[in-house]
Amino acid sequence: MEITYDVTEEAYIDFNLYHAKNSKTLKKTMTMQRVLVPIIYLVMAVVLSFVLDIPILFMVIPFLIIGILWAIFYPKYFYRHIQKSSKKLLREGKNEGVLGTHTMIFTEAGLREVSATGEKLVSWAGIEHIGEDASNLYLYNSGLSAFIVPKGKLADVSEVRQFLLAKVKGRI
Structure with missing residues (x-):
């Protein structure tokens, strides 16, 4: 995905x-x-x-x-x-790695995020937990930082949520 x-x-x-x-x-x-x-x-x-x-x-x-x-x-x-x-x-300061266009690719092994500053590979074990509010999903890769995924860009939020819940298993 x-x-x-x-x-x-x-x-x-x-x-x-x-x-x-x-x-x-x-x-x-x-x-x-x-x-x-x-x-x-x-x-x-x-x-x-x-x-x-x-x-x-x-x-x-x-x-x-x-x-x-x-x-x-x-x-x-x-x-x-x-x-x-x-x-x-x-x-x-410069925030190209935080703000701007991102592409996130979900695989069976983990996720890959591509932005203007480079690429990050994270296994599912590296996602500590998932957070969610009205407008975004947050995939925490540490206690203080997370990948921000706007819900408005998702075709089916519930499908993505279920996929992530299955991969992260109990770390919500």
């Missing part, structure tokens, strides 16, 4: 967002920041109320409101930051 497709800046950003939303480490980091910052705000309110000799209620209520707003809006900020960082990284 052979597929020719373009990896766009949008697909690259989608991959980074998908990875952030599904990485155990990043989810844990975001949860800790989402919870610890409001706790720090409350501790600051208590300390400031004693230091400034202000009734504790006058300090706790504003800091509590700020902490709740932080907990609600932090995930949106976090993912927007990932989008901006991804765009900056793309604009930093």
Whole structure:
């Protein structure tokens, strides 16, 4: 099976967002920041109320409101930051190997990806797992990188998905 497709800046950003939303480490980091910052705000309110000799209620209520707003809006900020960082990284240097036209050839032994910068051969054992969102399939070849395959270029997404699931076997 052979597929020719373009990896766009949008697909690259989608991959980074998908990875952030599904990485155990990043989810844990975001949860800790989402919870610890409001706790720090409350501790600051208590300390400031004693230091400034202000009734504790006058300090706790504003800091509590700020902490709740932080907990609600932090995930949106976090993912927007990932989008901006991804765009900056793309604009930093040459990205012909990441963005642009790619041809992927699936064989029984593995996959071959051909791009403007060369060719990569990966056996099925080299694919750690498969990820998927609304617009792309991600074939992870390491914990941080993946082959991005836009679903819009696939004639039959379910057929490709089943083929990949059979080859990767339980690493989804």
